[in-house]
Amino acid sequence: MTETVLIRPQTDDDTVEIKREPYRPSRPARMGPGRVLRHIAGIDETILDWAPEERHRYTRLGAIVLNTGLMAALSMYVLLGSHQISPLILVPAALTWGYIVLSFDRWLVSNTHGTGGMGTGTFIARTAISVLMGLVVAEPLLLWMFGTDIHTQINQTRAESIETYESTLKRCNPLDGEAPKDAAGCSKEFTLNVPGAPRPLLDAKAAAERERDKAKTDIAAIDTEINRREDLARQECNGTKGNGLSGRVGEGPNCRQLRGETQQYKASSGRADRQDELDAANTKISGIDVQLAAASQTYSQNVTAAIKQRVEQKKADMDRPGLLDQEKALTELGGQNFFVLFQSNLVRLLLMVLDCLPVLVKKMTRPTTYDGLLSRQLTVDNRLHEKTLKNRSEREVGDLEVQIQQNEHNVRVRKERIEEQGRDAEADRQTNIDAQIEELARRLRGDA
Template sequence: MLRALAGADEGVLDQVPLERTRYVGLGGVVLGTAVVAGISMWFALSQVLGGAHVAMLVPTVIWMLIVLNFDRWLVSTVTGTWHRRLLMLIPRLLVSVVLGFIIAEPLVLRVFETAIVQHVIDGRQAVLNAERDRLLACNPRVPTETPARRDCAGARLLASTTEAGVAELRDLESDAEKLRARVGTDRERHDRLFDKATGECAGDSREGMSGKRGNGPLCRRLDAAARDFLVQSHLNRNEKALRTLEGRITAMRGPLAGRQADFAEKIEAGIGERLSALPRPAAPVGLLERMRALQEVTAVNAYLSGATWLFRLFLILVDCLPVLVKLMGGTTAYDRMADHANRRDEEIHDRRLQLRTEARIGELELQAHRDVEDRRRQRRLMDIAGRATEAQTVEPSRTPWTRIAFPENRREILRGSSETPSGRR
């Protein structure tokens, strides 16, 4: 069975029995590379699917058979002299190297799985921590607080709800405070003017007053000044606008206070939802993540990089062993006999084909000659029939013996037509 995997011809090996051990070993090498390829496919599928499953046996066996037949083809069709073998084996060796890289990578990832998986877990945890810190810095628990970071593009969670209401309330309170200060100042000045006019009309003797009671000129002037100030300062209108602003502020504070009560909980829920979309540290590690992690780990660790490449080269050499064994073995007695047998088989095939062609050509020539003779015989028969017709139409004065002897003459002519040369009638 192992010699069959090496593509050996048992008929040729019976003539050189010492070569059997060699091809048993070569078949074992072919089987070993196929088994390594199957193990590599099993590990690759388990890393892609996140675990092992019985259904993975089907693609594993198929891949193992593909590699087995490919290596069998590589070593079974190389015969002849050393330079011919070299020209045939070097391209096959390059193909084996490429195939070895494909087979070696899953095994390398499996051997260094501990360091690779730990690197992936650390990287995932670092990403989670960085994203959480960013979301916390960009979303303070109190709506009135300013975010601690400026680069918060895409990290704001509730910016369009509570903060908008707080900003509007803050603007209304600022406007109300300004209007309240203005109304207070105008009201105080109007009260002084009105009190002075009232005192003058009542006859108070304070400073700047005449002390005369009644509606005198000074009383009328002070009263007009108080009324003019009331009109020019728009005191009544400003007081009405202040009451409207205070009403709006009071109406907004109630719902806004309710929304602010669960603002921190909403922020926490939003942060948790954002973080849940990122891969968890304990989640299965895929094949691409393993390859990227291996590259990152080996980039900073020269010892690990050297170890991975040595192991990878070892697996590539294992996959190239069938071709290398065939190349290093040189030209053996079996190779010479197999090549000689192949040449003899080609010669026999060519001779058999030549003889078959010649026989076919001879049959065609013979058939052509028969066709020619048949046509000549048909023409002779037509001539004889024409003469017989002429003899039957002659005068009755002819002697009877001519007509009686004619049939015998005709039979002699017909009998001798095949013996007569083609040029005679």
């Protein structure tokens, strides 16, 4: 916008026409990065032209708002990138999220222009909203910054989980087919249904061992009784004095009687049968041991293969670490190392502050000339709007009153026309009656 000023020089030449730039408003800023950034900050360039000194301030404010949008886009890109999403979806999704956050921050900042500063309640509310947005934006970036340590922790945790799972399977499924000594935690998940378990052979061997032990016990009792009887007969024959002994040396009646009773006991004790049972039990145990060795080897191999298959399936079921896995790993790292806990919280706080920066900057800066101009412009807009509404209201009310009067006039005219038509019709009828009377009178006079 320029103005033409005519000045008269000192010479006698013609008047010289000089163009000079007006002081206010200044020449509008050309389209460029600065104007785009101010547009992001919600600035009206036509008003800012009256305070061009503040263009740089609002350019920087627009850059701060743009930074929050870019940070949000980067956060979404990092978050979705951890799930191996196609770039055809990843990039548009990240840009869309960045645009949403940028629009939201732009709304927060633009609403503060021309208000003369934010009240405490408004500032707290908008800061709380910015903090929530900052948490959403900051977390993926935080996980990305500690990505190496987080994935190391996840791998370590998963390796420990696999090791615990494998050891539980081995404890709950002994290779020898026996029942687990410690059955705590051996639920159906850790119980393998492996065919060919040597349990029946173990039960048969246990039964044979019980038979063997019983036969041994019976034989030992019979041998003890035989030894006692033989010892008693020997003492009697040797003339040993004692309870129930005669004390006579030689093969007397008592000696022969005791020896006879001993032989009779040997014959009736069934020791030979017990010995046959013992030999049969030992033979049976030996046969079971041979079968058990072969069955145990096969079963052990099957159990080992089943455990390996379960472990491999467990590893395969562990997908690529997700957001919850990474959060859990970061929490575990923070619990193990105070430095990691301190740094992660510090970075999280810093990222939240960056997202809250547009509102904080607007709160910390004094009201600008642009704010005053915009406030006065809004006041004028309100007055103009009020006057316009009043003018429109009065005009429309007048039009309605005129229309009402016109309607009333039209009604009166139509009524008068109807009355006039009625009078004309009555006059015509009276004329017809008079004509008929006159005609009748002529006829009567003619007849006379």
